[in-house]
Amino acid sequence: MEEVPTSQSDQTGDEPVQVVAATESHSFELNMEALERLLLSEEVRDRHVCIVTVAGAFRKGKSFLLDFMLRYLNKKDAGAGWLGDPEETLDGFHWRGGSERDTTGIWLWSKPFVVKHPVTDEEVAILLMDTQGAFDTRSTVKDCATVFALSTMISSMQVYNISQMIREDDLQHLQLFTEYGRMALQESSATPFQGLLFLVRDWSYEYEYSYGSEGGMKYLNHTLEISENQHEQLKLVREHIQDCFEELRCFLMPHPGLTVANNPAFNGCLNDIEDDFKHQLHALVPTLLAPKNLIVKSVNGVKVTGRGLVECFKSYIKVFEGEELPEPKTVLQATAEANNLTAVAAALDHYNKEMEKVCGGQCPFVSPTDLEKSHVTNKQAAVNVFQSTRKMGGSVLSQEYQERLEAQIEDLYASYCKQNNAKNIFNAARTPAVFFTLILVGYCLRYVLGFFLTIVFIDRMIGFVIFLSFGALLLWAYARWSGHLRDAAQVVDYVSEFLWDQVFAELYARMVMGAVGRRVGAKQKSQ
Numbered sequence: 179m180e181e182v183p184t185s186q187s188d189q190t191g192d193e194p195v196q197v198v199a200a201t202e203s204h205s206f207e208l209n210m211e212a213l214e215r216l217l218l219s220e221e222v223r224d225r226h227v228c229i230v231t232v233a234g235a236f237r238k239g240k241s242f243l244l245d246f247m248l249r250y251l252n253k254k255d256a257g258a259g260w261l262g263d264p265e266e267t268l269d270g271f272h273w274r275g276g277s278e279r280d281t282t283g284i285w286l287w288s289k290p291f292v293v294k295h296p297v298t299d300e301e302v303a304i305l306l307m308d309t310q311g312a313f314d315t316r317s318t319v320k321d322c323a324t325v326f327a328l329s330t331m332i333s334s335m336q337v338y339n340i341s342q343m344i345r346e347d348d349l350q351h352l353q354l355f356t357e358y359g360r361m362a363l364q365e366s367s368a369t370p371f372q373g374l375l376f377l378v379r380d381w382s383y384e385y386e387y388s389y390g391s392e393g394g395m396k397y398l399n400h401t402l403e404i405s406e407n408q409h410e411q412l413k414l415v416r417e418h419i420q421d422c423f424e425e426l427r428c429f430l431m432p433h434p435g436l437t438v439a440n441n442p443a444f445n446g447c448l449n450d451i452e453d454d455f456k457h458q459l460h461a462l463v464p465t466l467l468a469p470k471n472l473i474v475k476s477v478n479g480v481k482v483t484g485r486g487l488v489e490c491f492k493s494y495i496k497v498f499e500g501e502e503l504p505e506p507k508t509v510l511q512a513t514a515e516a517n518n519l520t521a522v523a524a525a526l527d528h529y530n531k532e533m534e535k536v537c538g539g540q541c542p543f544v545s546p547t548d549l550e551k552s553h554v555t556n557k558q559a560a561v562n563v564f565q566s567t568r569k570m571g572g573s574v575l576s577q578e579y580q581e582r583l584e585a586q587i588e589d590l591y592a593s594y595c596k597q598n599n600a601k602n603i604f605n606a607a608r609t610p611a612v613f614f615t616l617i618l619v620g621y622c623l624r625y626v627l628g629f630f631l632t633i634v635f636i637d638r639m640i641g642f643v644i645f646l647s648f649g650a651l652l653l654w655a656y657a658r659w660s661g662h663l664r665d666a667a668q669v670v671d672y673v674s675e676f677l678w679d680q681v682f683a684e685l686y687a688r689m690v691m692g693a694v695g696r697r698v699g700a701k702q703k704s705q
Contacts, residue, residue, distance in 0.1 A: 192288045192289040193287075194285040194286070194287055194288065194308060195209075195212045195215075195216060195285060195286055195287075196209060196283050196284070196285050197209050197213045197216075197283075197284055197285065197286050197491070198283045198284035198325075198328065198491075198495070199283045200310060200321065206283065206324060206325075206328075206495065208491060208492065208495045210492075213488060213491055214488060216286055216288060216305075217484040217485070217487050217488045218484060218485065219484070221290050221292055222290045222303045222305075222483075222484035223483065223484040223485050224483055224484065225292065225300075225301055225302060225303045225483060225484060226303070226474045226475070226481045226482065226483055227290075227302065227303045227304075227305055227474070227475050227482060227484055228302050228303070228304045228305070228334050228472045228473060228474055228475060229307055229332055229333045229334050229475050229487070230304065230305070230306055230307070230333065230334070230335045230337070230467065231306075231307035231309060231329045231332070231333040231335075231336050231337065232244055232307075232308065232309065232336075232337040232339055232377075233309045233325070233326050233329045233330070233336055233337070233339065234337075234338055234339030234340060240308065240309070240337075240339050241308050242268070243337070243339070243377070244308050245268045246261075246268070246459055246463055247306055247463055247466070247467060248269075248287065249261070249262060250463045250467055251291040251304065251306075251467060254291075254293075260463075261448060261456065261459070261460060262448070263448075264447065264448040264449045265447055265448075265449060266447065266448070267447060268447075283309075283310055283325075284308070284309050284325065284328065284329065285307065285308040285309075286305055286306070286307050286308075287305065287306040287307075290303040290304065290305055291303070291304040292304075293469045293472070294469060295470075295474070296469050296470050297470070302469075302472055302474055303484065304467065304472065307329065307332065307333065309325050309326070309329045310325045322355070323354060323355050326351075326355035327355050327356070328494055330355065330356055330371050330374075331371070331490070331494055332475075332487070332490060332491065332494070333372070333373075334372045334373060334473040334474060334475035334476070335374075335375065335466060335473050336371075336373065336375070337466070338352065338374055338375065338376050338377065339377050339379065340376060340377065340378050340379065341378075341379050341380055342378070342379070342380050342381070342382065343378060343381070343383075344376060344378060344397070344398070344401050344428075346412070346415075349401075349415050349416070349419060352419060353418045353419060356370075356371065356418070356419070356422045357418065369421065369422065369423065369424050370422060371422050371423050371424070372423065372424050372425065372473055372475070372476065373423065373424065373425040373426075373427070373473045374423045374425070374426055374427070375427040375429060376394070376398055376426075376427070376428040377431060377462075378394065378397070378428065378429070378430050378431065379431050379433075380431070380432070380433040381430040381431060381432060381433075384430075384432070387430060388430070389430050389432055389454065389458050390429060390430060390458055390461055390462075391427070391429050391461070391465060393430050394427070394428035394429045394430045395427065395428055397428055397430060398426065398427070398428035402416045402419065402420060403416075404416050425473070427465075429462050429465070430458075431455065431459075432452065432454040432455050432458060433452065433455065434451050434452055434455040435450065435451055435452035435455065437450040437451075475487065477490065514569070514570040514571030514572075514575055515571070515575075517569050517571065518569050518570075518571060518575060518576060519579070520567075521569055522564060522579055522582060522583045522586070524563055524564070524567060525560040525561065525563040525564040525567075525583055526560065526583065526586060526587070526590070528556075528559060528560050528563045529556050529557065529559070529587055529590065530590065532552070532556040532559065533552065533553070533590070533591075533594055536548075536549065536552045536556075537549055537552075537594055537597065537598045539597075543598060546598075549595065549598055553591045553594070557584070557587050557591075560583065560587060561580065561583065561584065564579075564580055564583055565580070609651075609670060609674040610651060610655075612674040613647040613648075613651040613674065614651070616643060616644070616647040617647045617648060617651075620640050620641070620643050620644040620647070621644065623640050650670045650673070653666055653670060
């Protein structure tokens, strides 16, 4: 199991608890003991819950932000002064500066905060959740997708932590991760997720869109705007995001200052943080955590309690551990596979076109030897088409798809062989020929044996064979003429093929070999 940072308790003695742990095998394990201790506690188990989580790329200040949320909840009675003493250090979820990741898996704060919702007048338990950052050097695409999807599925309000501006790749990653989560929700409703807040950190364009919620919503509406002349791919991304969430918000935050960014000894003191950042922080946190702004967690319109949330964790983790979901891929992997599939399709098209010229529906019967030669020639030409197409992904991936191409070509060749054999007039006449022969041989045997034997049993057996052959022949002719009873006609064809291969062909081969042997013997005697 991965090494996790040491918990950083706040002044109340509470601490973060890891409920989903990342393993060295790139899977995730649920810490049931810690989860049930928190969610089945007296304060939470029978109350509706509100889960606020922060997700996004690693080393972008997610845990740092969550600790200010903790300070707000711990000092909610302080009113506007909840930010506290300027010299007070920032405690709570573990955070630090630097380039290496700090948080792995998913963590919940050990203390739920119970508040009364002013609209419903019910007590709601607020839970804060911290998540492993995406796109670090030790996480796969599946790791990132799983953590982001899990946090989106569990939370009632997810904060999507973004640096500087909302870029197109931010939207595409959000589309990928939310679609991964939507697939995991087997009973997914029309709008599978609840709230999403785009939190744009270090916003540098206040002259275009002002800091805070108002400027953020204008910026978000502009970014997610869909126009007629927009590329279809860009439209799909925006439509997907708008369809996935019941509520979309955006908040623009200024840079916290160079001391925060560059001083390794920074401990969260407000004195070291720029005034603009503190002012916007003072506005941001209440929009998420003030009682009137809380979004209660619900699944398919049904509010969830602490007990229900335990079951959500269990069922979601089970889905991600299973084989039901496809493996999410990097952009390069997906593009390389699509590129190779296009090359395979072009090669198959070339093979089909050339083989249609040889033995297509309008072509006459071709000898099996000539058909096989055409197959070998066109197969090599198709492989050459595949190999000459520029492809991404390297030689190993290309070889894998070439093997798939060759297997598909062999399947097509088998189909062409069947199609060609069906045009052979002798194959088509095999069934009536076999049964006519049986009838003829039967009558001849009865006629010949009638002079020498009077055994009734043998006579009746031959008559029964003649009767069956005549019936099979009539059935086959009716099926071929009317198109009905096709399965019965197929059985008749199988029987005739068996008789042809095992009886008539064998007798013919022996007769030929006998004739050849006699001729060779006669030739040797004459010498």
